[in-house]
Amino acid sequence: MEATFLLTLLITFLASFIGYELISKIPQTLHTPLMSGSNAISGITLIAAVLIYPEVGGSQILQIIVLIAIAFATLNIVGGFLVTGRILGMFKKND
Amino acid sequence: MIEIILLISAVLFIFALKLFGRPSTAHRANFFAMLAMALAVFSAFNFDFSKYDSAFYITIVVSGLLGVLISKRVQMTQMPELVGLFNGFGGGASGAIAYVELSNTSLPISDVFVAIFSMVIGMFTFSGSLIAVMKLRGKLNNFSTKLGNIFSVFLPIILIIPAALEMNTFLYEFIILVALIAGVIRVAVIGGADMPVVIAFLNSLSGIAAMSAGFIVNSIILIVAGALVGASGIILTLLMCGAMNRTLLDVLKGGFGTTTINNEYEKDPISTSPEDVAIQLSYAESVVIVPGYGMAVAQAQSTVKELTNTLKNKNIEVKFAIHPVAGRMPGHMNVLLAEVDIDYEDMFTLEDINSEFSTTDIVLVLGANDVVNPLARTDKDSPIYGMPILDVDFAKQVIVIKRSMSPGYAGIANPLFINENAKMLFADAKEGLEKIIKSFELV
Numbered sequence: 059m060e061a062t063f064l065l066t067l068l069i070t071f072l073a074s075f076i077g078y079e080l081i082s083k084i085p086q087t088l089h090t091p092l093m094s095g096s097n098a099i100s101g102i103t104l105i106a107a108v109l110i111y112p113e114v115g116g117s118q119i120l121q122i123i124v125l126i127a128i129a130f131a132t133l134n135i136v137g138g139f140l141v142t143g144r145i146l147g148m149f150k151k152n153d
Numbered sequence: 154m155i156e157i158i159l160l161i162s163a164v165l166f167i168f169a170l171k172l173f174g175r176p177s178t179a180h181r182a183n184f185f186a187m188l189a190m191a192l193a194v195f196s197a198f199n200f201d202f203s204k205y206d207s208a209f210y211i212t213i214v215v216s217g218l219l220g221v222l223i224s225k226r227v228q229m230t231q232m233p234e235l236v237g238l239f240n241g242f243g244g245g246a247s248g249a250i251a252y253v254e255l256s257n258t259s260l261p262i263s264d265v266f267v268a269i270f271s272m273v274i275g276m277f278t279f280s281g282s283l284i285a286v287m288k289l290r291g292k293l294n295n296f297s298t299k300l301g302n303i304f305s306v307f308l309p310i311i312l313i314i315p316a317a318l319e320m321n322t323f324l325y326e327f328i329i330l331v332a333l334i335a336g337v338i339r340v341a342v343i344g345g346a347d348m349p350v351v352i353a354f355l356n357s358l359s360g361i362a363a364m365s366a367g368f369i370v371n372s373i374i375l376i377v378a379g380a381l382v383g384a385s386g387i388i389l390t391l392l393m394c395g396a397m398n399r400t401l402l403d404v405l406k407g408g409f410g411t412t413t414i415n416n417e418y419e420k421d422p423i424s425t426s427p428e429d430v431a432i433q434l435s436y437a438e439s440v441v442i443v444p445g446y447g448m449a450v451a452q453a454q455s456t457v458k459e460l461t462n463t464l465k466n467k468n469i470e471v472k473f474a475i476h477p478v479a480g481r482m483p484g485h486m487n488v489l490l491a492e493v494d495i496d497y498e499d500m501f502t503l504e505d506i507n508s509e510f511s512t513t514d515i516v517l518v519l520g521a522n523d524v525v526n527p528l529a530r531t532d533k534d535s536p537i538y539g540m541p542i543l544d545v546d547f548a549k550q551v552i553v554i555k556r557s558m559s560p561g562y563a564g565i566a567n568p569l570f571i572n573e574n575a576k577m578l579f580a581d582a583k584e585g586l587e588k589i590i591k592s593f594e595l596v
Binding site: 074088089101117123127129150 | 217247359378379380386484488
């Protein structure tokens with residue numbers, strides 16, 4: 059249990075570090091699509107909703123709360139990626 | 154099997170970030186990130202799709218379609234609002250999941266702490282983002298509250314500790330309420346031009362909320378992706394703060410620019426006409442355009458493109474100088490210009506263009522103010538002292554298109570406007586440019 063937690067913490071640290079290094083190199087021109095792209099990625103919390111949804115079957119209120127979370131996260135993923143694609147398409151055609 | 158899918162997903166996310174580093178490869182980055190997301194979500198089902206009822210699938214399909222609709226309909230000038238809204242959704246989703254997890258009484262105490270943390274951050278992000286969206290739409294004015302400062306910074310943090318020991322649903326709901334109010338107050342006191350920092354900061358928080366939700370449900374991919382979003386938001390937040398020479402705490406404290414000081418001008422500015430601007434431009438060899446929030450408000454980007462074409466046809470070199478905090482979100486100006494097909498290679502950052510102003514014939518300032526205020530270099534008492542600015546006053550000629558002499562966000566006069574080498578064209582950014590373009594036909 060202890061070791062798993064430490065390993066998870068290590069992964070968190072490494073992911074943050076890699077993210078920091080790579081994102082620091084992204085030019086100012088792409089900062090808006092970077093934000094809309096990270097909006098989409100923050101929708102990954104959908105995973106948590108998918109994991110816990112079958113467990114809350116007993117309570118209707120909790121089920122509705124998870125459904126709201128699912129709606130928010132899905133909107134973020136779909137809307138976020140498509141908008142980012144639209145913006146990046148505008149940069150692409152300039153090549 | 155699931156582990157391998159997740160591994161591929163994590164690698165793809167990081168690979169996508171790497172590709173995002175250049176405008177020419179960034180569209181591929183988006184594709185890889187989408188693939189990574191699809192794999193990650195797919196893996197969460199663990200090949201058992203029968204566990205889920207129709208309400209679950211209907212919610213996914215309906216909100217997915219809504220996402221498609223929004224992404225097709227949204228105007229590029231509305232991007233700050235959209236990103237703000239999505240920050241709120243991301244935070245809200247993670248916060249809601251944390252609350253549901255807290256109803257599970259067998260949760261170990263360490264997870265209870267993480268869940269409350271995720272809930273507080275998520276709910277704060279949710280309400281704060283909605284307020285930010287209202288501010289961006291101009292529906293809410295600043296209000297300053299001293300009570301808010303103490304309340305919204307410390308209370309949620311203090312609440313986490315007793316709540317985790319007490320484990321009581323009522324208390325959790327109370328914490329949600331406190332976090333929601335804290336988000337509202339915190340963002341409400343911050344002014345519109347500080348929104349680039351606020352949006353980036355809330356973006357980061359939405360990632361941190363997701364990351365902590367990953368700890369509760371033991372999903373490493375959720376932790377990794379959440380951490381990436383958190384890191385991205387933090388980087389942008391610090392960049393924006395650095396571009397204003399202010400600390401994050403100072404920005405979050407709010408109330409900037411509400412005290413108007415030193416707002417008088419020693420003399421009248423030299424005012425000019427669209428015809429004169431057209432004549433001057435036609436004799437120039439190099440022109441630098443400095444766009445600001447005024448360009449976005451006036452929706453003048455296509456007119457800017459038209460002028461750029463006119464100038465380029467006359468073999469005049471045209472460049473764009475973009476200050477990091479121009480507009481209402483990081484990269485706002487770049488997107489508006491890209492929308493009208495202006496080459497990203499003509500867009501320059503502050504570091505890249507500042508040394509060129511002294512050899513530039515004409516600088517056209519378009520709805521920007523504080524980011525070209527030379528007081529940032531000279532006046533130690535000025536609220537913007539030390540802020541990196543575009544040194545447009547070093548150019549041979551500066552033409553400022555602005556509706557009036559009114560001060561910018563910082564609430565201070567801009568001596569650039571009465572500089573010897575500066576002329577004012579009093580007009581709305583779009584109308585002013587249209588008149589200049591028309592005058593070209595007569596030159």
